[in-house]
Amino acid sequence: MNYFIGIDIGSTCAKTIVMDSDKKVLHRMLQPTGWSSLDTAEAIREKLEQLGVPTSESAIVATGYGRISVPYADKSVTEITCHGRGACFVHGSENLTVIDIGGQDTKLIAVESGIVKDFIMNDKCSAGTGRFLEVMANTLALRPDELCRLAAQGGNTSISSMCTVFAESEVISLIGRGEKKENIAFAVVDSIVKKVASQAGRLTLGDKVCLTGGLCEFDYLRESLSRQLGVAVETDPDGRYAGAIGAALCAYNIRK
Amino acid sequence: MSYDLPAKFEEFSEARRQGFLRVKQVKENGGKVAGIFCTFTPTEILDAAGFISVSLCGMSNETVPAAETQLPKNLCPLIKSSYGFALTDKCPYTYFSDLIVGETTCDGKKKMYEMLGKLKPTYILHLPQGHDSDPVTVWTAELRRFIAFLEEKFNLTITDEALRQAARQRNAQRQAHMKLMELQKQTPPPLGGMQMYATMEGTGFMFTHEDRVNKLNQLRESVEANADRSAFAGAKRILVTGCPIGGVLQKTVKAIEENGGVVVCFENCSGIKAAFQMVDTEAEDIVKAIAQRYLQIGCSVMTPNTERMKLLPKLVEEYKVDGIVEVDLQACTPYCVESFQIKQLCEQINIPYLAVETDYSTGDSGQLATRLEAFLEML
Numbered sequence: 263m264n265y266f267i268g269i270d271i272g273s274t275c276a277k278t279i280v281m282d283s284d285k286k287v288l289h290r291m292l293q294p295t296g297w298s299s300l301d302t303a304e305a306i307r308e309k310l311e312q313l314g315v316p317t318s319e320s321a322i323v324a325t326g327y328g329r330i331s332v333p334y335a336d337k338s339v340t341e342i343t344c345h346g347r348g349a350c351f352v353h354g355s356e357n358l359t360v361i362d363i364g365g366q367d368t369k370l371i372a373v374e375s376g377i378v379k380d381f382i383m384n385d386k387c388s389a390g391t392g393r394f395l396e397v398m399a400n401t402l403a404l405r406p407d408e409l410c411r412l413a414a415q416g417g418n419t420s421i422s423s424m425c426t427v428f429a430e431s432e433v434i435s436l437i438g439r440g441e442k443k444e445n446i447a448f449a450v451v452d453s454i455v456k457k458v459a460s461q462a463g464r465l466t467l468g469d470k471v472c473l474t475g476g477l478c479e480f481d482y483l484r485e486s487l488s489r490q491l492g493v494a495v496e497t498d499p500d501g502r503y504a505g506a507i508g509a510a511l512c513a514y515n516i517r518k
Numbered sequence: 519m520s521y522d523l524p525a526k527f528e529e530f531s532e533a534r535r536q537g538f539l540r541v542k543q544v545k546e547n548g549g550k551v552a553g554i555f556c557t558f559t560p561t562e563i564l565d566a567a568g569f570i571s572v573s574l575c576g577m578s579n580e581t582v583p584a585a586e587t588q589l590p591k592n593l594c595p596l597i598k599s600s601y602g603f604a605l606t607d608k609c610p611y612t613y614f615s616d617l618i619v620g621e622t623t624c625d626g627k628k629k630m631y632e633m634l635g636k637l638k639p640t641y642i643l644h645l646p647q648g649h650d651s652d653p654v655t656v657w658t659a660e661l662r663r664f665i666a667f668l669e670e671k672f673n674l675t676i677t678d679e680a681l682r683q684a685a686r687q688r689n690a691q692r693q694a695h696m697k698l699m700e701l702q703k704q705t706p707p708p709l710g711g712m713q714m715y716a717t718m719e720g721t722g723f724m725f726t727h728e729d730r731v732n733k734l735n736q737l738r739e740s741v742e743a744n745a746d747r748s749a750f751a752g753a754k755r756i757l758v759t760g761c762p763i764g765g766v767l768q769k770t771v772k773a774i775e776e777n778g779g780v781v782v783c784f785e786n787c788s789g790i791k792a793a794f795q796m797v798d799t800e801a802e803d804i805v806k807a808i809a810q811r812y813l814q815i816g817c818s819v820m821t822p823n824t825e826r827m828k829l830l831p832k833l834v835e836e837y838k839v840d841g842i843v844e845v846d847l848q849a850c851t852p853y854c855v856e857s858f859q860i861k862q863l864c865e866q867i868n869i870p871y872l873a874v875e876t877d878y879s880t881g882d883s884g885q886l887a888t889r890l891e892a893f894l895e896m897l
Contacts (some may be wrong), residue, residue, distance in 0.1 A: 327884065342892035367885065378896045380870075383889055 263518065265320035265373050266507025269306060270334065270344065271295055271328025274365030274392060275476060276302050281508040284515075285351075289313055290503055307334060311313045321513040325505050327366075336516045341505050346371045346378040348508030349472050352498045358470040359496070361458060361487070362485030362504070363477040365392045368458055372466050382465050389424035390457030397426050398450040401433050410480035413516035424457065436509030451483055458492040472496045474499050484514060520693035521545050521614065524607035526555060537610040544613055546727060550672070553615035553638075553764040554621055555600065557815055558645055559790035560661055562808050564619070566676045567668045572611040572724045573660040574618065576600035577764035579878035581608060594847045595877040596762060597626045604637050611723075612638065616672075619664075621645045623819045625850055647819050655724040657824045665805070681804045687727040694734035695721070696792045699742055702782040703837055706753065710743030711771045711781025719764060728769060729847065754897045757833055759860065760844040761827075761853050762787040766877045769886050770845050776890040783837040786828060786845075791816055818852035830860070831867050840897050841870040843890065850878040872896055 263283070270277040278291035281429040291309060295302050303324075307317055317334045332338070341362075349360040350373060360371040368390050372380040390396050392406075399409040421439060423429040435448050441506035471493050473484055478501035488495040500507065521542050527535065552564045553574040564571045581602025582594045588605070589598050603609035612618070618640045621632040627846050632639050639643035643660050646653035698717065699778060715735050724730045763770060763786060766811060771781050781832050785791050795814040801807035816825030833839065842864055846853045857873045872893040876882055 291604075321762075340888050340892040340895060342888070343895045378892070381892060381896075383885065383892075 263316070263319065263321045263516075265315050266506030266510050266513040267310070267315070267317075267322045267508040268318045268344070268511070269303070269322065269324045269326075269349075269446045270341065270503075270509055271299050271302060271317050271324065271326040271331065272341075272365050272404075272476075272505070273327050273477065274396075275502075276328070277324075277503050278306050278310070278332070279322040279510045280310070280313070280320075281510045281513075284436060285511070286300055287500075287507070288381055289315065289439075290500075292502075293326065299331035300333075302328065302360055303332040303334070306332075318490040321518060323509040323512040323516070325509040335518065337512070339512045340508060342369055342371055342381050342383070344505045344512065345474055346367065346373045346381075346508065347376070347511050348504035348506070349373070349474050349501075350376050351507055351511060352474075352504055353470065353472050353496065353501060357468055358472055359462075359465070359468040360504070361388070361462070362475040363458065363469065365396075366476045367391055368461065370458075370462055372465055372468060380465060382461050384461065387424065388426045389429075390454050390461070392489055394429070394454060395450065395477065397430055398433055398479045402437075402450075403471060404443075404447070406477075407480060410451060410482045411445035413451040413486075414482040416442065416444035416446070417434050419445040419449040419458070421449045421453045422455075429453065436478035450484055455483065455486045455490045458487060467491065467493065469493075470496065472501070474480055474501045476502050477503060496509055519546060519548075522862075524613055526607065526636065529590065530608070532725065534608070534610070538798060539574075541610045541614040547697055547869040549725075550612065550616045551614050553618040554613055555619075555627070556621050557787050557817070558621045558623060558643070558812050559619050560643075560737075560808050560812060562662070562681055562688055562797065563661060563665055563668070563676065564675060565687065565727075566680035567672065567674055568663075569616070572615075572725075574600055574603070574609065574612050574615070575762060575764065576603050577726070577762075577878075577881075579723055579765070581606055582878060589630065592849050593627050594624075594761075595851050596847055597630050599878060601630050604634055609668075613729045615639075617641055619643065624850070626849070626851075645819070646813075648821055649824070654810055657813055657829050658803075658806045661805050661809050663734065668826075678804050681684075681807060681808065681839055685799045685804065685808060687731075688797045691721075691727065691730050692735065692793050692796060694731050694738070696790070696839060698734050698738045699790060699793070700782070701738065701796050702803050704851065706747050706751040707780055708741050710750060710775050711756075711758070711784065712775060712779070713869070714892075715764075715767060715771065716783065718784070720737070738804070742796065747860075750775075750780040753778060754840045754894055755780060755782045755828075755838055755841040756844045757781075757783040757785055757837060758845060759785040759842060760873075761831065761847040761850050764788070765816070766845060766876050769876065769883045770786065770843070770874070770890070772891045773883075773887045774843065777887070777894050779841075779890075779894045779897075785826075785833055785837065789816075790833065791826070791829065796831070818856040823856060826856075827863055830863060834867060834869055839869065841872070841893060844871070844873040846873065846875045 264280045280289040324332035329338040458480040478497040552569040576599025585598040585602035648654040797811040
C-alpha cells in the first residue's frame with residue numbers, strides 16, 4: 263500500500279487525511295457533509311484521484327456518522343476510537359483525556375497507554391454541542407467563530423435551558439430585553455462549557471486534557487473550558503482532523 | 519361460556535388475531551387467565567389456584583402515544599406501553615385477563631396500577647423493599663392475604679399440597695431454564711443473545727407446565743447437538759444487566775452482536791436474576807418458603823440491593839465475561855440511580871462497564887450503536 267487514508271464523515275463536516283507509509287500527513291481535506299453522506303464520499307474519492315491518490319492503492323478507514331456510507335472504505339471504526347488514537351498522535355502522548363465537541367454530539371474519551379479506557383457521549387440531546395452553538399450564532403446573526411470572539415467581552419448573563427429549541431427562545435427574549443450581544447454570546451459559550459464540564463465530572467480526567475473537533479479552534483471557548491475544569495485544555499491546529507487522523511492510523515492494520 | 523373479541527379485532531395483524539383466538543379458546547374451555555408483570559409475582563399461588571399466568575409487560579412503542587394521553591411523557595416506556603395495551607385492547611392477554619396482578623416494585627408502576635384497576639380487575643401485592651424490617655414476615659403475610667383473596671373472589675380452595683406441587687413444577691422450569699442459559703458458559707457460546715432471548719420470552723406465553731419444561735429441554739438438546747459454534751468464535755463476551763429489555767433488543771443486543779460482540783449472559787429480569795433461586799418444597803410452611811424465594815431476587819427496588827452486587831462478580835467469572843453493558847429504560851429511577859454503584863463495582867473487579875439509557879423509540883438507534891460499537895472496540 264502506498265497511502266493510508268482516514269475519512270471522518272461527521273454530521274456537519276467531512277474530514278480526510280492521507281498519510282504515507284511513514285505516517286507523514288500528505289493531504290488534509292475539509293468539506294461540508296451536506297445532505298448525502300454517499301455523495302460526500304464520492305466527492306472525496308474524486309478529489310483524492312485528482313491529488314494522485316488512487317483509492318485502489320490505499321488502505322482506507324471510515325469513521326463518523328457517515329462511516330457506513332463510504333463504499334470504497336476497507337473498514338469502519340467508531341469516531342470514539344478514532345478520536346482517541348488521533349488525539350494521541352497529534353499531541354504526542356499516550357495518556358490523555360480527549361474532549362471532542364462535534365456537530366451533533368460531545369464525547370469525552372479517557373485514553374491510557376494509547377488505548378481507550380472509558381468514554382462518555384451525550385445521548386439524545388444537543389446541549390453542549392456544535393449544533394447548539396450554530397443555532398445560537400444564527401439567532402444572533404453571527405458566525406460561530408465571531409460569537410466566540412464576542413463572548414470574551416461579555417459577562418453577567420446566563421441561559422438556563424439545555425434544550426436547543428428552548429435556549430433559542432431564551433436568547434430571543436434576551437435580545438428583546440435589549441441585552442448586549444456580547445453578554446448573550448458569553449451566556450451561550452458559558453452554557454456549552456458548563457454542560458461539557460458536567461459530563462466531564464462522570465469521567466476521571468487525566469493530567470493532559472485535549473480539545474478536538476470543529477470547536478477547538480475557538481480560543482475563548484478553550485480558555486473558558488480550562489477555567490471551568492481547572493486544567494489547561496490543550497489544542498492543536500490538527501485538532502479538527504483528530505478523527506480522520508485516528509482513522510488513517512487504523513488503516514495501517516488493514517491487510518490487503 | 520362465550521367471550522367477545524375487542525371491537526377493533528378485524529384491524530389487527532394476523533399474529534395478533536391468532537393470539538386473541540388462542541386465549542379466547544382457553545377461556546371458553548373454562549381456563550382462568552392472570553396477567554402478570556414482574557418476576558416478583560408468586561406464580562406458584564396462581565398455579566395452585568388453577569390460573570394460567572401470562573406476562574403483560576408492554577414491549578412496544580405502538581401503544582405509548584395512547585398511554586401518553588393519560589400518563590406523563592417522562593415515564594418508563596414499559597409502564598406506558600403496558601398501560602397503553604390495556605387502554606387500546608390490543609393485547610390478547612390483558613384483554614382476556616380475569617385478574618391482573620401487580621407488585622409495588624416502583625413508584626411508576628404502583629401509580630399506573632391504580633389507573634389500570636379502573637380498566638381491569640387488578641390486585642396489588644405490597645412488596646417489602648428492605649432487609650432490616652423482617653421482610654419475610656411481611657411478604658409471607660402479603661402472600662397469605664393474596665391466597666385468601668383468590669379463594670373468596672373466585673370461590674376456590676388453595677391447599678398446601680397444591681402449592682407444594684406448583685413449587686416443584688416451577689422449580690423444575692427454573693432448573694431447565696438455567697441449564698439452557700448455562701450453555702452460554704462455553705467458549706465459543708453456542709447461541710447468540712438474540713436467539714437466547716427469544717427462547718426465554720417464548721416460554722412466558724406457554725400455558726402449561728409440561729409445555730414449558732419440554733420446550734426448554736428440547737431447545738437445550740437441539741442446541742447441544744446442532745449449534746453452529748463458529749458463529750460467535752472470537753466475539754467479545756458481554757453480560758447484559760439492568761431493566762427488562764424486550765422492547766429495546768434490536769438497538770442493544772442486536773447492535774452488540776453485529777459489531778463483534780455476543781451476549782453470553784442476561785442478568786436482567788427474564789434472565790438469570792430471577793431464575794436460579796429455588797423454593798424449598800419440603801419446608802414446613804410452604805407459603806413462607808415461597809416468600810423467601812422471591813425476596814432473593816436482586817432487583818434495584820431493594821435497598822440495599824446486595825443480591826445484585828453479589829451475583830454480578832460471580833457471573834463475570836462463570837461466563838468469562840469481557841465487558842458489562844447496563845441497559846436502563848428512560849426514567850427508571852431505581853436502575854438509573856443504582857447504575858453508579860454498578861460502575862464502582864465494575865471498577866473494583868476490573869471489568870469494563872458501559873451504561874446506556876433508552877426507550878422504545880428508534881430516535882437514538884444511531885448513537886446507541888456508535889456507543890456500543892466503541893465499547894466493543896475498547897475491549
